Amino acid sequence: MSLTDRRQILGGLAATATVLGAPYVSAQAQPHVIVIGGGFGGATCARFLHRAGIKVTLIEENATYTSCPFSNLVIHGSREISAQQFSYDALKSEGITIVAQRAQSVDGDARRVTLNDGTTLTYDRLILSPGIDMRFDALPGYDAASAELMPHAWKAGAQTVLLRRQLEAMEDGGLVVMSVPANPYRCPPGPYERASLIAHYLKTKKPKSKLIVLDAKDQFSKQKLFQEAWANLYPDHLEYVPLAAGGKTTEVIASDKTVVTEFSRYTAAVANIIPPQQAGKIAQLAGAADRTGWCPIDPMTFESKLRPNMHVIGDAAIMGAMPKSAFAANAQAKLCAQTVAQLLRGETPAEPKLVNTCYSLVAPDYGISVAGVYRPGNGVFVDIEGAGGTSPLTAPQDVRTREAAYSNAWFGIITAEVFG
Amino acid sequence: MRIVLLVTTLALISGPVAAQSPAPPGALTCSGCHGAAGSELPSLRGKDAATITQALLAFRSGAREATLMNRITKGFSEDELAAIAVWIEAQKDVK
Ligand SMILES: Cc1cc2nc3c(=O)[nH]c(=O)nc-3n(C[C@H](O)[C@H](O)[C@H](O)COP(=O)(O)OP(=O)(O)OC[C@H]3O[C@@H](n4cnc5c(N)ncnc54)[C@H](O)[C@@H]3O)c2cc1C
Numbered sequence: 347m348s349l350t351d352r353r354q355i356l357g358g359l360a361a362t363a364t365v366l367g368a369p370y371v372s373a374q375a376q377p378h379v380i381v382i383g384g385g386f387g388g389a390t391c392a393r394f395l396h397r398a399g400i401k402v403t404l405i406e407e408n409a410t411y412t413s414c415p416f417s418n419l420v421i422h423g424s425r426e427i428s429a430q431q432f433s434y435d436a437l438k439s440e441g442i443t444i445v446a447q448r449a450q451s452v453d454g455d456a457r458r459v460t461l462n463d464g465t466t467l468t469y470d471r472l473i474l475s476p477g478i479d480m481r482f483d484a485l486p487g488y489d490a491a492s493a494e495l496m497p498h499a500w501k502a503g504a505q506t507v508l509l510r511r512q513l514e515a516m517e518d519g520g521l522v523v524m525s526v527p528a529n530p531y532r533c534p535p536g537p538y539e540r541a542s543l544i545a546h547y548l549k550t551k552k553p554k555s556k557l558i559v560l561d562a563k564d565q566f567s568k569q570k571l572f573q574e575a576w577a578n579l580y581p582d583h584l585e586y587v588p589l590a591a592g593g594k595t596t597e598v599i600a601s602d603k604t605v606v607t608e609f610s611r612y613t614a615a616v617a618n619i620i621p622p623q624q625a626g627k628i629a630q631l632a633g634a635a636d637r638t639g640w641c642p643i644d645p646m647t648f649e650s651k652l653r654p655n656m657h658v659i660g661d662a663a664i665m666g667a668m669p670k671s672a673f674a675a676n677a678q679a680k681l682c683a684q685t686v687a688q689l690l691r692g693e694t695p696a697e698p699k700l701v702n703t704c705y706s707l708v709a710p711d712y713g714i715s716v717a718g719v720y721r722p723g724n725g726v727f728v729d730i731e732g733a734g735g736t737s738p739l740t741a742p743q744d745v746r747t748r749e750a751a752y753s754n755a756w757f758g759i760i761t762a763e764v765f766g
Numbered sequence: 767m768r769i770v771l772l773v774t775t776l777a778l779i780s781g782p783v784a785a786q787s788p789a790p791p792g793a794l795t796c797s798g799c800h801g802a803a804g805s806e807l808p809s810l811r812g813k814d815a816a817t818i819t820q821a822l823l824a825f826r827s828g829a830r831e832a833t834l835m836n837r838i839t840k841g842f843s844e845d846e847l848a849a850i851a852v853w854i855e856a857q858k859d860v861k
Pocket of ligand 1: 626
């Protein structure tokens with residue numbers, strides 16, 4: 347970034363201050379909120395803070411956001427990666443200051459963020475929504491270099507396209523292996539949606555091939571619904587190996603795409619390794635993550651339990667019963683924006699409730715869902731008993747078709763709310 | 767209600783949206799699925815509070831068939847659902 351650009355940003359900040367100063371924040375001490383990460387959590391939060399009249403700066407290193415939701419259809423071959431991509435133009439034209447750089451460090455005591463080019467910005471409150479980073483130290487043999495041979499495709503973009511190309515290039519009769527980590531990780535039902543759609547691809551395009559799913563756990567989200575559908579739709583194309591049957595991956599050897607478990611070795615034509623994960627690096631550097639690698643927060647305010655004036659939303663945070671989903675990140679972001687605006691006005695936020703809904707596609711026209719309603723409890727979010735749950739088992743195809751259509755509609759609406 | 771509308775109107779006049787009463791518990795989530803008209807998922811824009819409350823209560827009791835809303839509304843009391851409906855109606859002048 348050139349000096350001129352830097353001046354423009356600072357000029358932009360001053361201009362924002364004058365325009366938005368009026369409503370209710372006194373001119374001499376207008377609080378400034380910085381949001382790090384312009385994904386489902388951060389972009390939503392910046393927008394809602396701005397609309398509440400708060401001076402906000404969004405720091406996002408990429409000019410284009412690539413959405414993970416629906417990226418399994420790109421791997422399936424029925425959707426292009428461009429349909430997953432969103433710019434920040436609408437946020438900019440709304441008047442939100444966006445800094446297209448990587449936040450390099452956070453000094454919580456000085457309330458200061460240092461950017462890639464050395465520029466510093468100060469905040470009254472900081473919102474961290476950096477998503478996840480892969481833990482390239484957790485699974486022997488799996489690092490950034492092996493991910494180029496055995497993609498995780500768990501951050502959407504080049505990795506997603508790589509996995510699709512590998513499947514397309516595979517000869518009919520090839521073995522596909524997917525490795526799924528233990529909890530917690532981004533999008534609990536995501537691996538099983540992907541397994542379903544890869545099996546659908548194999549069944550329709552490469553029927554002599556097969557997918558083996560190696561799982562480091564025995565239980566997973568929407569399990570009965572997935573397994574019911576797999577038995578009906580993919581009996582010859584999808585084999586599921588749970589932890590109890592030796593499904594935990596203990597090592598990978600990227601050079602020949604070998605996946606090692608406690609009991610077996612599989613040499614794959616295509617291997618999709620979803621490794622263990624942690625909160626995005628900036629959350630670790632800011633001191634907001636604990637020994638688990640994730641960020642403990644107060645569910646009343648999303649404020650870090652480790653660092654005052656820092657709030658964490660989305661995948662990076664420990665939300666208890668609330669899963670790491672785009673739906674959840676968006677819902678948390680809207681609430682966090684409202685809460686931070688209240689805190690800056692010296693008000694006390696009321697006890698919130700949050701909702702999550704996650705759709706999964708078992709086939710392109712076969713959708714299932716899980717929902718939850720949550721309230722603060724035991725220092726995290728807990729399920730409200732009697733609410734939520736999954737789609738019914740053994741429902742007519744018509745219900746599955748409707749849920750697939752709703753899933754598609756959801757993607758359009760949420761991305762319009764965040765980026766549109 | 768009149769106060770909410772008044773504040774909303776003032777906000778429109780003064781440019782950027784000014785302070786509004788905070789959304790009641792759960793209300794901010796709705797817009798993640800219910801947005802502009804013309805989607806498979808019904809828009810709530812322009813609907814009045816009585817209509818929305820009636821629908822929410824019918825989902826909650828099971829009187830009205832749904833794939834998902836029945837599971838979600840069970841997480842709220844009748845009063846909470848009514849408060850959400852009032853808030854949604856008041857949003858029609860915002861943005
Ligand atoms: C295959 C797959 C399918 C999924 N399907 C669904 C689904 O159907 N429904 C659903 O609800 N969820 C789904 N998810 C989950 C969803 O993608 C995440 O929960 C969601 O993206 C979390 O939002 P976030 O804001 O926490 O992080 P992200 O959306 O990842 O955003 C983080 C942003 O922060 C930026 N960033 C990070 N560090 C820095 C830094 N230091 N400086 C500047 N910028 C930084 C990144 O560039 C990124 O843009 C899926 C996930 C996967 C992998």
